[in-house]
Amino acid sequence: xxxxxxxxxxxxxxxxxxxxxxxxxxxxxxxxxxxxxxxxxxxxxxxxxxxxxxxxxxxxxxxxxxxxxxxxxxxxxxxxxxxxxxxxxxxxxxxxxxxxxxxxxxxxxxxxxxxxxxxxxxxxxxxxxxxxxxxxxxxxxxxxxxxxxxxxxxxxxxxxxxxxxxxxxxxxxxxxxxxxxxxxxxxxxxxxxxxxxxxxxxxxxxxxxxxxxxxxxxxxxxxxxxxxxxxxxxxxxxxxxxxxxxxxxxxxxxxxxxxxxxxxxxxxxxxxxxxxxxxxxxxxxxxxxxxxxxxxxxxxxxxxxxxxxxxxxxxxxxxxxxxxxxxxxxxxxxxxxxxxxxxxxxxxxxxxxxxxxxxxxxxxxxxxxxxxxxxxxxxxxxxxxxxxxxxxxxxxxxxxxxxxxxxxxxxxxxxxxxxxxxxxxxxxxxxxxxxxxxxxxxxxxxxxx
Amino acid sequence: xxxxxxxxxxxxxxxxxxxxxxxxxxxxxxxxxxxxxxxxxxxxxxxxxxxxxxxxxxxxxxxxxxxxxxxxxxxxxxxxxxxxxxxxxxxxxxxxxxxxxxxxxxxxxxxxxxxxxxxxxxxxxxxxxxxxxxxxxxxxxxxxxxxxxxxxxxxxxxxxxxxxxxxxxxxxxxxxxxxxxxxxxxxxxxxxxxxxxxxxxxxxxxxxxxxxxxxxxxxxxxxxxxxxxxxxxxxxxxxxxxxxxxxxxxxxxxxxxxxxxxxxxxxxxxxxxxxxxxxxxxxxxxxxxxxxxxxxxxxxxxxxxxxxxxxxxxxxxxxxxxxxxxxxxxxxxxxxxxxxxxxxxxxxxxxxxxxxxxxxxxxxxxxxxxxxxxxxxxxxxxxxxxxxxxxxxxxxxxxxxxxxxxxxxxxxxxxxxxxxxxxxxxxxxxxxxxxxxxxxxxxxxxxxxxxxxxx
Numbered sequence: 001x002x003x004x005x006x007x008x009x010x011x012x013x014x015x016x017x018x019x020x021x022x023x024x025x026x027x028x029x030x031x032x033x034x035x036x037x038x039x040x041x042x043x044x045x046x047x048x049x050x051x052x053x054x055x056x057x058x059x060x061x062x063x064x065x066x067x068x069x070x071x072x073x074x075x076x077x078x079x080x081x082x083x084x085x086x087x088x089x090x091x092x093x094x095x096x097x098x099x100x101x102x103x104x105x106x107x108x109x110x111x112x113x114x115x116x117x118x119x120x121x122x123x124x125x126x127x128x129x130x131x132x133x134x135x136x137x138x139x140x141x142x143x144x145x146x147x148x149x150x151x152x153x154x155x156x157x158x159x160x161x162x163x164x165x166x167x168x169x170x171x172x173x174x175x176x177x178x179x180x181x182x183x184x185x186x187x188x189x190x191x192x193x194x195x196x197x198x199x200x201x202x203x204x205x206x207x208x209x210x211x212x213x214x215x216x217x218x219x220x221x222x223x224x225x226x227x228x229x230x231x232x233x234x235x236x237x238x239x240x241x242x243x244x245x246x247x248x249x250x251x252x253x254x255x256x257x258x259x260x261x262x263x264x265x266x267x268x269x270x271x272x273x274x275x276x277x278x279x280x281x282x283x284x285x286x287x288x289x290x291x292x293x294x295x296x297x298x299x300x301x302x303x304x305x306x307x308x309x310x311x312x313x314x315x316x317x318x319x320x321x322x323x324x325x326x327x328x329x330x331x332x333x334x335x336x337x338x339x340x341x342x343x344x345x346x347x348x349x350x351x352x353x354x355x356x357x358x359x360x361x362x363x364x365x366x367x368x369x370x371x372x373x374x375x376x377x378x379x380x381x382x383x384x385x386x387x388x389x390x391x392x393x394x395x396x397x398x399x400x401x402x403x404x405x406x407x408x409x410x411x412x413x414x415x416x417x418x419x420x421x422x423x424x425x426x427x428x429x430x431x432x433x434x435x436x437x438x439x440x441x442x443x444x445x446x447x448x449x
Numbered sequence: 450x451x452x453x454x455x456x457x458x459x460x461x462x463x464x465x466x467x468x469x470x471x472x473x474x475x476x477x478x479x480x481x482x483x484x485x486x487x488x489x490x491x492x493x494x495x496x497x498x499x500x501x502x503x504x505x506x507x508x509x510x511x512x513x514x515x516x517x518x519x520x521x522x523x524x525x526x527x528x529x530x531x532x533x534x535x536x537x538x539x540x541x542x543x544x545x546x547x548x549x550x551x552x553x554x555x556x557x558x559x560x561x562x563x564x565x566x567x568x569x570x571x572x573x574x575x576x577x578x579x580x581x582x583x584x585x586x587x588x589x590x591x592x593x594x595x596x597x598x599x600x601x602x603x604x605x606x607x608x609x610x611x612x613x614x615x616x617x618x619x620x621x622x623x624x625x626x627x628x629x630x631x632x633x634x635x636x637x638x639x640x641x642x643x644x645x646x647x648x649x650x651x652x653x654x655x656x657x658x659x660x661x662x663x664x665x666x667x668x669x670x671x672x673x674x675x676x677x678x679x680x681x682x683x684x685x686x687x688x689x690x691x692x693x694x695x696x697x698x699x700x701x702x703x704x705x706x707x708x709x710x711x712x713x714x715x716x717x718x719x720x721x722x723x724x725x726x727x728x729x730x731x732x733x734x735x736x737x738x739x740x741x742x743x744x745x746x747x748x749x750x751x752x753x754x755x756x757x758x759x760x761x762x763x764x765x766x767x768x769x770x771x772x773x774x775x776x777x778x779x780x781x782x783x784x785x786x787x788x789x790x791x792x793x794x795x796x797x798x799x800x801x802x803x804x805x806x807x808x809x810x811x812x813x814x815x816x817x818x819x820x821x822x823x824x825x826x827x828x829x830x831x832x833x834x835x836x837x838x839x840x841x842x843x844x845x846x847x848x849x850x851x852x853x854x855x856x857x858x859x860x861x862x863x864x865x866x867x868x869x870x871x872x873x874x875x876x877x878x879x880x881x882x883x884x885x886x887x888x889x890x891x892x893x894x895x896x897x898x899x900x901x902x903x904x
Contacts, residue, residue, distance in 0.1 A: 014590075015515075015587070015589075015590040015593075016515065016587030016588055016589060016590065017587070020481075020515060020585075020587060021477040021480075021481060021508070021511035021512045021514075021515045022474050022477050022478060022481075022512075024511065025473045025474050025477055025508060025511070026474060029473070029474075047590065048590050048591055048592075048593045049515075049590040049593050051514060051593070051595055051596060052510075052511050052514035052515050052593055053511070055507045055508070055510040055511035055514065055596075056473075056477060056507070056508065056511035058504075058507045059473035059476070059477070059504050059505070059507035059508035059511060060473055060508075062503065062504040062507070063468065063472065063473045063504050063508075101590060101591065102589065102590050102591070104590070133472075135468040135469075135472055136467075136468050137466070137467055137468040137469070137554055138467045138468060138500045138501040138504065138554075139500060139553075140500050141500040141501075141502070141503055142500075142503060142504060144503060
């Protein structure tokens with residue numbers, strides 16, 4: 001099966017199968033046709049296919065008359081920040097985030113530095129499908145600028161947003177694993193700025209992924225053993241474009257990526273009370289964290305685009321997902337791994353608590369995630385079929401099906417990035433979530449046949 | 450008349466109007482087809498100075514990277530230098546983003562094989578099959594290699610030419626030279642080359658700019674400025690490269706443009722005087738070539754127009770020298786490619802060794818008048834029009850190897866549809882100016898009538 005997923009925030013697939021130079025040029029031309037003339041940023045993570053796509057995208061954007069500002073290997077949140085700084089018309093970030101090395105994706109960012117919203121995304125896809133691109137005849141060589149050290153202004157902005165002095169004074173020892181992705185090298189500068197001692201692993205930035213670049217306990221082995229060996233205060237695991245973070249405590253406990261959002265919320269909401277946005281698949285821990293400050297939680301569709309749109313509409317204080325990606329009103333409306341790591345260190349410094357103590361304050365839930373591969377054209381039909389499992393229940397169908405009772409909630413949805421149906425359940429009761437997931441998976445397996 | 454088709458895919462590569470027929474998508478597809486054809490390995494990527502070059506180069510890089518080739522960017526370089534380097538570096542091939550003398554709104558891609566030669570007709574056919582079938586061998590992402598940059602590319606080429614010339618003899622003459630690089634890629638190397646030969650150089654149009662200073666075809670009409678400067682500067686000669694720097698036109702010390710065909714005539718005469726061997730030229734090169742060759746009793750082979758045809762024959766007959774009447778000299782001592790640097794070197798060496806002025810050398814050959822003209826004609830009509838005419842003249846001494854060439858005792862006329870533009874090229878040569886002009890007028894009218902009849 002050839003995998004290609006078009007969604008409003010980007011196009012994703014396996015390089016050489018569906019992600020080809022021509023596809024990338026077509027999408028860049030469509031994006032270039034949609035944007036008013038001006039500069040467009042292009043950045044990428046370290047994947048080996050990144051340069052190929054960067055060249056294709058630059059060709060497409062310049063052919064539609066745009067100036068290209070190439071920031072090279074650069075984390076997506078930094079690209080998003082620079083769009084506004086450079087008053088660019090938009091940006092393309094070439095990264096498949098948490099997907100394995102053979103994948104890549106084009107992510108489209110508007111002039112406000114956020115992922116395209118559903119209207120912009122629909123327009124882009126319309127232009128792409130019509131393939132009527134506003135290609136120019138080129139009387140002049142288009143401007144193509146290579147921006148060196150693009151992160152400088154980003155880090156100096158970040159420094160102004162964090163209580164750097166208090167963090168520095170704490171002299172934290174930090175282990176970080178950027179998975180040889182776009183965060184490599186950038187983390188050296190970042191932790192030096194915060195006065196932390198860094199023990200880095202997989203910090204070569206060579207695009208060779210020693211494990212899938214998905215921040216979750218399964219991939220956190222190296223970080224955990226280094227935390228233990230070096231006596232570090234905390235361990236961070238990043239995805240390939242530094243939009244997601246998962247944590248390892250000073251006791252070398254690998255925390256589920258679900259913890260990142262509630263851990264940050266417990267501190268951030270205290271100083272910045274306001275609405276919290278999350279998606280339908282994220283752990284209930286965030287409700288508990290918000291309830292402490294009597295703050296509402298709004299659940300939206302899954303994906304950075306939907307979450308950030310809701311955050312802006314609701315003027316929310318923070319927004320994030322159980323995947324370890326989150327945004328805060330004091331920073332930028334983007335999933336920003338640097339801001340996330342910064343605020344967690346600030347919390348440890350200000351509250352003078354260890355990470356394991358902060359985690360202990362959160363209620364323990366049992367969350368189970370599973371997935372089943374299914375042809376793209378049957379994804380939504382099958383999800384709808386699963387309704388039969390719950391004839392009596394109240395169902396939230398904003399994004400797939402979400403059924404919640406007092407003791408368990410389950411979310412069945414079609415992935416927007418891969419041809420998969422994801423099934424997630426959570427319960428305070430041990431094994432209860434597993435039972436629920438098993439029930440749904442058995443049903444879906446039968447249906448897929 | 451139907452709309453003119455602006456994308457030309459031919460033996461010489463692909464050319465089109467940027468933003469209309471020549472898009473980055475097509476460039477990437479061609480590059481992927483080429484990468485599939487050559488297999489994984491190093492591929493040189495060069496360009497000329499056209500404004501659309503950067504955009505198309507990016508597309509080409511992407512297409513090559515995806516097929517697992519390792520592109521080596523050589524930047525803006527003369528075509529002969531890229532051809533030379535491809536062989537020298539043992540690359541799998543090269544892709545050059547250029548439309549040589551076409552107007553600025555055009556661009557194109559040329560494909561070079563591992564021997565440092567343009568793909569032969571049979572190779573082009575294989576490669577185009579891959580393009581048309583669209584089945585490219587994209588590699589797994591972990592086999593994609595990063596692109597490389599070659600900064601010293603020009604030096605190797607110049608060293609090779611200088612090694613084959615009597616450099617000291619040329620240096621001793623301290624020639625005064627006005628060099629017109631037509632704002633093309635030749636400007637990257639010609640000044641250094643002439644300096645090495647001890648020339649005092651006045652450069653014209655040596656900035657690699659977005660717009661060519663004049664029509665880049667080095668025909669006499671485009672060289673007025675150069676002629677004026679040669680007189681002003683009191684130069685021994687003037688050199689005019691085309692934008693690719695594969696062709697060379699000359700201006701003598703009196704400020705007269707010699708006509709592009711004279712470059713080849715001089716080169717052939719000089720090379721044969723040192724080393725006898727077969728001569729290969731195309732059908733539209735001057736009759737003077739036969740006169741010179743008969744002096745040295747060496748055979749002359751005439752081929753279809755197009756560098757690759759001449760080169761193929763030259764390799765086959767082990768020619769001593771060859772080329773095209775448009776100022777493209779091929780001297781196999783350096784490499785079997787049209788090369789304005791070798792051409793300039795040979796002419797300077799000829800002057801140095803003979804001790805004569807350029808005008809004197811030019812006058813020593815039997816006098817012919819060659820005129821080139823063209824008339825617009827849609828691509829799909831051009832071949833039919835030429836075919837019609839060849840029927841009409843079949844009683845004469847006719848060659849239809851490439852368009853139509855009709856030869857009489859002391860004159861000939863040659864009509865051929867262009868491979869790269871929607872035009873028919875028209876050439877005639879005779880012993881007098883008026884006869885040549887009459888031939889041109891006559892055949893221009895006949896072609897126009899035929900086009901009217903069949904369209």
